[in-house]
Structures are given as structure tokens and as C-alpha cells.
Amino acid sequence: MSDVVIRVENLYKHYRLGMIGTGTLSHDLNRWWYAIRGKENPYLKISEKNVRGVKGKSDYVWALEDINFDVKRGATLGIIGKNGAGKSTLLKILSRVTGPTKGGFKVKGRIASLLEVGTGFHQELTGRENIFTNGAILGMTKAEIKKKLDEIIAFSGIERYIDTPAKRYSSGMYVRLAFAVAAHLDSEILIADEVLAVGDAEFQKKCLGKMKDVAGSGRTVLFVSHNLVSLRALCTTSLLMQHGKLIASGETNQMISMYLAANKQIEGAAGADIPQSESSVFTGEAKFKKLYVLDENGEPKNTFFFNETIVIVLHLEVYQKLENVMSNIFVLNQFGERILMATANSGYKPCTYEKGEHEITIKFNDNLMPGEYSFGLSLANFFTGANIDFVESFGNFTVAKESKSGDTEYPWATVHGYIQPDTDWKEKKIN
Amino acid sequence: MKEKETTEHWDVVVDADKNRISINIRELWRYRDLIMQFAKRDIATVYYQTILGPLWFLIQPLLTSLLFIVVFSNIAGIKTDGIPGILFYLSGLTVWGYFLTSFNATSNTFVTNAAIFGKVYFPRMVTPISKIISSLFIFGVQFLLFLGFLIYFMLFKGLHMSVNIYMLLIPYLVLVMGGIGLGAGIIISSLTTKYRDITFLVTFGVQLLLYLTPVIYPMTEIVGKKRMIILANPISSVVEGFRYAFFPVGQFPFKHLAYSSIVMVIMLFAGMLMFNKIEKNFMDTV
Numbered sequence: 242m243s244d245v246v247i248r249v250e251n252l253y254k255h256y257r258l259g260m261i262g263t264g265t266l267s268h269d270l271n272r273w274w275y276a277i278r279g280k281e282n283p284y285l286k287i288s289e290k291n292v293r294g295v296k297g298k299s300d301y302v303w304a305l306e307d308i309n310f311d312v313k314r315g316a317t318l319g320i321i322g323k324n325g326a327g328k329s330t331l332l333k334i335l336s337r338v339t340g341p342t343k344g345g346f347k348v349k350g351r352i353a354s355l356l357e358v359g360t361g362f363h364q365e366l367t368g369r370e371n372i373f374t375n376g377a378i379l380g381m382t383k384a385e386i387k388k389k390l391d392e393i394i395a396f397s398g399i400e401r402y403i404d405t406p407a408k409r410y411s412s413g414m415y416v417r418l419a420f421a422v423a424a425h426l427d428s429e430i431l432i433a434d435e436v437l438a439v440g441d442a443e444f445q446k447k448c449l450g451k452m453k454d455v456a457g458s459g460r461t462v463l464f465v466s467h468n469l470v471s472l473r474a475l476c477t478t479s480l481l482m483q484h485g486k487l488i489a490s491g492e493t494n495q496m497i498s499m500y501l502a503a504n505k506q507i508e509g510a511a512g513a514d515i516p517q518s519e520s521s522v523f524t525g526e527a528k529f530k531k532l533y534v535l536d537e538n539g540e541p542k543n544t545f546f547f548n549e550t551i552v553i554v555l556h557l558e559v560y561q562k563l564e565n566v567m568s569n570i571f572v573l574n575q576f577g578e579r580i581l582m583a584t585a586n587s588g589y590k591p592c593t594y595e596k597g598e599h600e601i602t603i604k605f606n607d608n609l610m611p612g613e614y615s616f617g618l619s620l621a622n623f624f625t626g627a628n629i630d631f632v633e634s635f636g637n638f639t640v641a642k643e644s645k646s647g648d649t650e651y652p653w654a655t656v657h658g659y660i661q662p663d664t665d666w667k668e669k670k671i672n
Numbered sequence: 673m674k675e676k677e678t679t680e681h682w683d684v685v686v687d688a689d690k691n692r693i694s695i696n697i698r699e700l701w702r703y704r705d706l707i708m709q710f711a712k713r714d715i716a717t718v719y720y721q722t723i724l725g726p727l728w729f730l731i732q733p734l735l736t737s738l739l740f741i742v743v744f745s746n747i748a749g750i751k752t753d754g755i756p757g758i759l760f761y762l763s764g765l766t767v768w769g770y771f772l773t774s775f776n777a778t779s780n781t782f783v784t785n786a787a788i789f790g791k792v793y794f795p796r797m798v799t800p801i802s803k804i805i806s807s808l809f810i811f812g813v814q815f816l817l818f819l820g821f822l823i824y825f826m827l828f829k830g831l832h833m834s835v836n837i838y839m840l841l842i843p844y845l846v847l848v849m850g851g852i853g854l855g856a857g858i859i860i861s862s863l864t865t866k867y868r869d870i871t872f873l874v875t876f877g878v879q880l881l882l883y884l885t886p887v888i889y890p891m892t893e894i895v896g897k898k899r900m901i902i903l904a905n906p907i908s909s910v911v912e913g914f915r916y917a918f919f920p921v922g923q924f925p926f927k928h929l930a931y932s933s934i935v936m937v938i939m940l941f942a943g944m945l946m947f948n949k950i951e952k953n954f955m956d957t958v
Binding site for chain 1: 681682684685686687690702703705706708709710713716717720787788790791792793794811896951952955956
């Protein structure tokens, strides 16, 4: 007998886009009426953006295509992929919430799935009553729940409110109780989707710890999260999914690198040619032509590791000799606010550009916090401040929470601020 | 390698290509605690934040009976087989009510539980079965009300009633009623996942069904073709038999009860097949 507890074989799942949000006879008739007149399905338009991996007719989308993998007993397997890569669909099928279109899977042992925390909680019931209902939904027997009741209540940390109806709970308390129930499941296989994205930082840490315990106790865990940090902490191996296909599997660190690298390929390199339309001020004397966002090795990228050096290469075309000017680069946060300015001439002195094309290379040394950013560019008269060419926002890029080596990653859910200043900390005990 | 695999034991096998129908009784049994938990929750949450609480279960049949006395007995002059009006109507309404609550509670299983079904797996039949059990509780309360009136009439109104053997059949009658309610409910719930229109049709149909059931009138008043139509309704014999157990007028409808039992088995079987087929992929169409 082999040690494989989950075997997925040639699994396919398709969704009919036209079905989304419809399903009444009138809509079906309408669709049919369009079809006999040779017109396009009128309900297809809303979902056109989703069309990926089209096969044959365009109103079918493969949410999962030919998925094959085995999970060994005691493995903690992470599933990595962008939104819409098929991760959740895969978990739904493995949790038996919905069925596959083709192929199938086999499982040894009991599966408990946490696609959501607090499924089946009833507002009118007390915390204690909800523990029993929720536990039963997740597959526990009454005896099992009774045995663990004290432990569950203690883990949730809401002893005081346990006999109060759930509708009086704060959302945090609600989630704490729900996760406490889920965490005490005794199934051989646990499937979890994004459940750690709840509660405050302290509780998240507790949850991650509990998940680690579960994984450490020899049970099999399948885990989907967009939080690559917790994924790395929890899962030794991972699957990498893209557009409904399984593109790689292996060690988590390696998969995360591939995932971040793959993002680059999907979105294309950030920057490149700056179209004229991006300039909000343009006098005709000079123009920023190109912007490249690169890593240290000169590779174009738009997702950077935490604490990774970012290199910007600017091409400035000067149509006539310019004197007493300065060029600046801004970094904008995701709200479009300028969070920093750097000037090409760090001494804040006027400079001169000869006619012709200039290349400016700017190196940002590991000082941006995780987040989404873009660049702003300006070439202005040094004395009057009047812009010669001004680009409000261009070249989106992301700084991830993960670090390249895995040892200095950003550990928390909330990112405070945008810049890590170069500080010097001295500490001594004074009392 | 394929041959080696077949010797391995897998607890769960899902294969889209082998679309077999499976009604897994053992799995349902394993989830019996969930069934009871759902049933308890349904009963408990009905009267949360109401002043009268479970009394509402009694007020409904009581008021309906009074209304029937005024409209059908007094105004329309429909006979009640010599049984006091309140007892006649209550006996009919109590057992009809069990069908109605069972059917109403199960006929929208997929639509009302889509949120839970979309997030966690458990045998979907757990939900309708738990509804039948919570409906049974409501039936029990209403049955006690009926017995209360019966005793009152015996003690103070000189109603003569003797214990008869047909009373032993009451549990079976209740079982048939619940079975038909469940069967019809899961058939309808399977149909409504895609076309909600059926819901409206069904609401109307159930209202009509009340008039095709001897709740308002006694079976003894109905003759000829009309009798055939009413007896084609499988609920009729159950209502008739239930009333007969307390007020033996005419004959116990054994033959018709056998017919109802067969209809129940067919409905349950067909319902389970449909339910089984729908439950696998309904999340994509609901």
C-alpha cells in the first residue's frame, strides 16, 4: 500500500460563462433566441474578461485543465497562483463542494475543508451552541465536540461571551470562535483556503502556530494563501498554478521564486516606452522617452522582493540645449500620492543637458516597504520650477513581503509606511 | 500499475466519467449528529425574540380551524360527519400541516442552503432529513393541542369515544406523510436549482392541494368521479385514516393507504435519484 493519500487524475473543470448570474428559463430562452439568429450569446459579454484557455467554443472556460498530482501522507502542500489561476476551484472540487467535469480524484481518510471560517454560524444562537453546529457541519460528532469544548473555548479567547448570541459579537470575536472550532478538527486531511487572513495580528500568529501544529502532527494539509510568507512558513512543497493549469510543483521557496518571476512574464516588463499621452506638461524642449524598471542584474521586472535593489533606467531626449534645469523622479504609492522624490543631481544644483538622447540610471537601495508603487518623472527649470516634461505616474511595480533569501521577509499583515529609513539604533538599560 | 491501484482502498472516489448514483446511507448515519443539530437549530431559532415563542405553533392551526368553522361549517354548511367542528378541522389540519411544513421546508433545500453547500461538504440529504425531524416536532406540539381539545370534549361536552385499534396506525400514517413530504420536497428542490419559476408554481399548487385533501370536508360526502380525483391525491388517505382513528365513521381506507405508501416509496426513490444527480454540480448553476 502506497503512502499517497490524495491522488488527482486528469482533473478538468469547465464553467459556462453564459451561466454566470443567470439560470432562469427566460434567460435560457433569450440565449437560444440569440443563437438561432446567429448572434452572440448576450450574456457572454459580461464575462468576456475571464476568457482563458479557450477550447472550441468561446463560451466555455476551463477553470482547471488536466490536473494531476499526488499528495503523500503527512505532507503540507501549498498551492500558489494568481487570482483566477484555479486554486479555489481545485480546493472546492477536493472538498466535494462541486464536482469535476472530467477526471477525478481519490482520497484516503477523512477530509475536513475550511474554505471559509464560520460556515453555518447562526446569529441567534450562542457561541456554545454555534460550536456544536459548526463542528457538526465540519464533520465532528457530538462526542468529539464535547470532549474538546473547553479547549475550543480557551483557544478562541472569548470565554466571557460564550453564552451570548453570536449576533452580539464583534467581527473579531466571531472569527476567533469560528477558527477555534476549525482548528480542533481531527481529520486526517485538512484543506484550508485563505483562512489565516482573518483576525488581528496576534490571532493570525496563533492561527499560523496552530496550523503548524496540525502539520507537525503528521496530518496532511493542503493550503491556499496569497500570503506567501505564511505559505513559506507552513508548506514544504507547493504547486504552482496558472490559468487553470498546474505548471510546476516542488519546494515552496523555489515555487515562490517562479511565481514572482512568472508574474513578470505575464504582465510584461514595467515601463519601457512612455507614450506622449502620459506627459501632462510638455513644452517641446525635452521628453522622457523610456523608463525601465530593472533588478540589480539588469533584468526587467515589476515585482521585487523585499529589500531588493531596484534600478531605474531613464531615457531623456533633449531637443535643444537646456541650462539651469533639474530632473526628478518620484515614487507614488497605490493612492497616487508622492512618497518620495529623488533628484538626478543629489546636490540640488542646476545642471545642463546637451542636445541628444541621455540615459539616466537611478539605483534605489532596499528602502521601500512592501506595497504597490509607480514612478513620476519631472524635468523642470531649476529656478522657476516650471515643468518642461512631466509624467504623473508610470511604470507600476510591486514590492513583495517576501525576501530573496527568505530570512528578512516582512512578517506582518499590515505594512506601516512606505520607506525604511536608514536608522542607527542604540539601546541601553538606563533604569 | 492500474491493477495494483484497484487493490488499494480509497475512502472517497470522485470520478466525473463514472457518473454513478450513490445513496450512501452509512455516510448519512455518520452525520446523524449534524441532522439532530440542524433540527434543534431550526426549532430553537423559530421563536427567538418572539414573545409567544412556541405558542405560535398552536395559534396557527387554532385560528385556521376557527376560520374553517365560520366559513365552511356555518356559512357554506359543509357537514363534518357529526364530529364537533373544532375537532374535525384540527384533526385534518394537524396531519395536513405535517405534510405542508415538511414539504415547504425541504422544497427549497438547495436555494436556501447555497451558502453553506458552497463552502463545506456533508451529505446534502442531511438538510432535508433534519427538516423532516424539526417538522415532526411541530407536528407533535400540534397533535398535543388536538388531544387537549379531544379530552376537553370528552370530559365536559359528553363526547363519547372509545379506544380503537386504528390508533396504533397513527405512527405509520405520520411516517407516510413525512415520506411524501420529503419525497415531493427533494424532487422540487432538485428542479428549482436552475429554474426558480417552479417555486411560484409550487406555492400555488400546494394551496390547491389543500382543497383536494379531505381536510375541510369528510370523505363520506364525496361520491363518484370527484371521489376518484381526491383519492388520487396520496395525502387524502392519510388524512382520512388519521381522522378515522379517532372518529370511526365508515371504513378505514386500507386500500388507499396502500396506494399512498407505494406513491411515497416511488417519490422518495425518484427524489433521491434526482437529488443525487443535482447535488454534485448544483453550485455551478444555483
